[in-house]
Amino acid sequence: MSLASPRQCLRLVSPCRFASRNLATTAPSSVYFDETKSNDPAVSTTPPDLTPAQRHILDSALRVDQAGEVAANWIYRGQMAVLGRDPRTGPIIQEMWDQEKKHIAVMNKMQVQHRVRPTVLWEVAKVAGFGLGAVTALMSKEAAMACTEAVETVIGEHYDDQLKEMDGFTTTHPSLPLLKDVIREFRDDELEHLDTAVEHHSQRAPAHALLSTVVGAGCKVAIELCKRI
Numbered sequence: 258m259s260l261a262s263p264r265q266c267l268r269l270v271s272p273c274r275f276a277s278r279n280l281a282t283t284a285p286s287s288v289y290f291d292e293t294k295s296n297d298p299a300v301s302t303t304p305p306d307l308t309p310a311q312r313h314i315l316d317s318a319l320r321v322d323q324a325g326e327v328a329a330n331w332i333y334r335g336q337m338a339v340l341g342r343d344p345r346t347g348p349i350i351q352e353m354w355d356q357e358k359k360h361i362a363v364m365n366k367m368q369v370q371h372r373v374r375p376t377v378l379w380e381v382a383k384v385a386g387f388g389l390g391a392v393t394a395l396m397s398k399e400a401a402m403a404c405t406e407a408v409e410t411v412i413g414e415h416y417d418d419q420l421k422e423m424d425g426f427t428t429t430h431p432s433l434p435l436l437k438d439v440i441r442e443f444r445d446d447e448l449e450h451l452d453t454a455v456e457h458h459s460q461r462a463p464a465h466a467l468l469s470t471v472v473g474a475g476c477k478v479a480i481e482l483c484k485r486i
Contacts, residue, residue: 285438286363297431303371304430311426315436317484318419319364319373322440324483325412326361327379328386332408333357335390336401346398349457353405353450360443367436376483385479389472400468402459407472409451415480416444 288294295301307315333354341347368375376382393404423437462468 285435285442286359288435289363289366299431299435300366301370302430302432304426304428304433306428306430307426311428314422315371316373318422319368319371320376321415321480321483322419322443323361323364323368323373324376324378324382325415325480326357326364328382328479329357329408329412330354330361331383331386332390332404335387335392336394336404337390338387339391339394340398340401343398346401346457349453350401353453356446356450360446363439363443367439370432377486378479378483382479382483389475393468393472397462399458399460399462399465402454402457403462403465403468404472406451406454406459407469408476409447409454410469411473411476411480412447413444413451416440416447420444 288300333350336350337354340350389404394401419440420437426433
């Protein structure tokens with residue numbers, strides 16, 4: 258009996274997450290768009306009692322997440338530039354892109370809230386993201402979906418790692434539970450994108466394994482760079 262790969266495990270658990278999340282009336286991130294709660298400490302202040310190590314974890318996490326959402330927006334922008342007029346694939350890409358637009362809006366607010374310096378690779382993330390999206394879309398619809406599958410696999414795993422690290426925080430500040438809930442929400446969105454890519458034949462892309470390996474490795478390198486600079 259063979260063991261499932263991390264990517265296969267993510268796909269197996271994600272539908273249950275989506276089913277339970279869809280039962281909720283309000284997504285955690287929606288509080289950042291509620292003007293009546295703009296002065297709530299959970300959305301307007303940052304924990305003052307984190308240790309230096311915990312503050313480093315928090316800063317690195319938000320810096321990487323913000324950069325990742327920038328890149329994701331530009332990946333979909335690149336895919337739409339090539340496939341946007343395709344009657345079947347265009348609407349699928351647009352729907353995923355619309356979710357990413359919400360993600361970056363929230364991450365920008367959280368970056369200000371927690372006083373985190375954005376990565377200096379901000380502009381690089383835009384160019385690289387657009388290039389990756391456009392090139393894979395030019396290869397084929399399936400390659401574009403394979404790109405999404407590979408990226409979202411890495412991001413889903415990365416969000417899980419962040420949650421595990423934050424579980425060790427001892428602060429009782431109200432922003433931390435909200436931050437973790439938002440990360441869970443965005444993780445589930447990204448895994449939904451992964452499922453969508455698989456459902457639309459990502460694994461039929463030419464040289465799927467090679468493409469997935471290259472894109473996934475590139476994402477991991479980008480994550481490590483954005484943590485530091």
